[in-house]
Amino acid sequence: MSNFDILTPVLPESVADATVVVWHKKVGDNIKRDDILVEIETDKVVLEVPAMSDGILDSILEPEGATVTSKQLLGKMSELAVSGGVTRATTQVSEKTPSDRHSASLTTNTKSSDTVSPAIRRLLAENDLDVSQIKGSGVGGRITREDVEKVLSSENELSNNQENADVKPLTPFNHIGDRDEKRVPMTRLRKRIAERLLEVKNSTAMLTTFNEVDMQPIMTLRKTYGEKFEKQHGARLGFMSFYIKAIVEALKRFPEINASIDGDDIVYHNYFDISIAVSTPRGLVTPVLRNCDKLSMAEIEKQIKLLAEKGRNGKLTVEDLTGGNFTLTNGGVFGSLMSTPIINPPQSAILGMHAIKERPVAINGEVVIRPMMYLALSYDHRLIDGKESVSFLVAIKDLLEDPTRLLLEI
Template identity: 45%
Template sequence: MKIEIKVPQAGESVTEAMISEWFKDNGEQVEKDEAILELETDKANMELNADQGGRLEISVEAGEVVTVGQIIGYIDTAAAGSVAAAPQAPASEAAGTAPESGNQDEKPLSPAVRRVVAEENLDPASIEGSGPGGRILKGDALAAAKTQTAPAAQPATPQPATPQPAAPKAAAPRPATPQPAVSAAGSRVERSVPMSMMRRRIAQRLVQAQHESAILTTFNEVDMSAMMALRARYKEAFEKKHGVRLGFMSFFVKACVEALKFVPEINAAIDGNNIVYRDYQDIGVAVGTEKGLVVPIIRNAGDLSFAGVESTINAYAKKARDGKISLDDLTGGTFTISNGGVYGSLLSTPILNPPQSGILGMHKIEKRPVVVDDQVVVRPMMYLALSYDHRIVDGKGAVTFLVKVKECIEDPARIMLEV
């Protein structure tokens, strides 16, 4: 009996996905509830488990885009016994390979990973897997290949030097060794790889935002001295009590909550000819991953303490690193904060995340001379940028919002007192 492997429904707005990798080869034995492939949607990745044990028959290869409900393979349950017996013959043939096969059992390799390991001549035992149960993912193998190629280039130069002592006159041909570098520098290699589903979605949303919104950006700058002093004074006590570090982002989340209450249209959205106002603040915090930018949502941020905000951000950051961000984590949001400063950005114009009406851009903290009480002093300054939808937010509201954020950061007591 053959059981169909279909692409599951991953969310209301998700209609297609990409097969990121098969964890088993075509014709291999799979066990019930064993993870057999990874699907990448435009929002998150998900693993698909086998409904029954049997022999895997792959119909659609990794890298292909598939639609919800499409059959991408089968599990032949009738062949379960014969497939399970097949690997035993070669295993008994050579007892000397037993330790090697045992090692593979510890770190089972998917076809995609096996291909990278073979092409790059990697040792699977030396690769640290980031997948469930320590399984090696394709990204882990590619990262290991990069780290291997860098050191490999250095030993290459001393190796030719060992034959040289045998013939003293051979020192003259040494300048010929740079030839590989010349050819590498002059290479014009091009390669085409499919765009990930997340990157496709990002591209689609950015174009959509530009076409459907009247985006304007206003700027201000904020003196970070008071906030940094407060954080330095209480960070140890904060971490000791709450078990989480006190970061800058919680201050900005709480400052934005107060500003959104003060300028409610920035927390609203357009629905046809109506404006939908919200009396809650769901703040999206942009998090960069290897596959692209994701924006998990801090629900009811106005009801959370500083420790609650920091704990939520830390949990999302860990899930993003582990590739465990779910659709529910990314759905909704009334406002977004993006921190380009962690990458060294001094100033930028963030793009809206539809249907939201505003996004705050944080930037690099840089010491600059400023005038305070008619005196020139050096202060840690940050540029802030608010991009907003001019269809619903006027310039006055946008400027007022940034001023409110600035006041809360420069005098953090305002956040506590909600003034």
């Protein structure tokens, strides 16, 4: 018998262990190569464990909810071998083909032909039933159709009960009068988010400064060139590419905001990897858009769309989430008018963009209605002084209000 092990994937150095989230297969299931057997959740991503070949799932050693480490044994499979043109499982349980079962049943039924009619023999063969296990209720102990159907009904009920026993019961509700509460375990990602939020609060001197930007120039530009841009590049001209371009230019002018603290040292980064906050069904994650200073606006839009899709589908990898020198979060897509975003450690700053709302503003001594957006920069005051933070935010504002400067880099 040829068996092989189902192992936890190799976890990154920064990840000590993981949790078994769900087994997609049950013991005894036939498995095809590349079928997803089990999902493993780390504090960053969900890892899928595929089958390496066709086979049958023999055992599950680590059930759902178990904590596992890198390369730990999760279960075992028996490999399928091809013999005589028929694929058979190399397990200790012999499997019969439909024709084998039919022949065997006919042979067994022939031994008791006096109590089994041809029609009943055919019904027994079709359902792989043993005549010796059925008690006939007809005249002279003859087996009737009702006797067979009774056995089939009993077997189906037993099978359903077994399947229901394999399914984990839902967490019961606590009834408090006419109100209910439900207690569910916190996911590993949610635990890690909570830990990082507390870490930021306790280990940084975080402040937030605000400004506002007139989005009319960018909205006019998008309206004028958006359709042509999409036809030429195959990507929609969104706001994010303008934001990223403005951030990169501002970071070049204020390198402290692109730096981080490591012990007693300040690490200045000569590259521009921007983390993009993405909301997923599992929680907020921050995949990284790398080398943003070398990307065109079309490339930025395409990569952001790709990362967002991977986040929604649970396909982000550890590499997608590793690194980043500065974070951009856009709460405006959910309607947020203003917020104080929390720094993503070990970074030193995060920029929050918000909903664009028409408001009356004074321009050249006149009150006009313009599409305005609030900006919020949260920063670590241990590294970044107030002057640099305010000047950085003003630079973002100026670049967005005159997007031509983004192209000229002035």
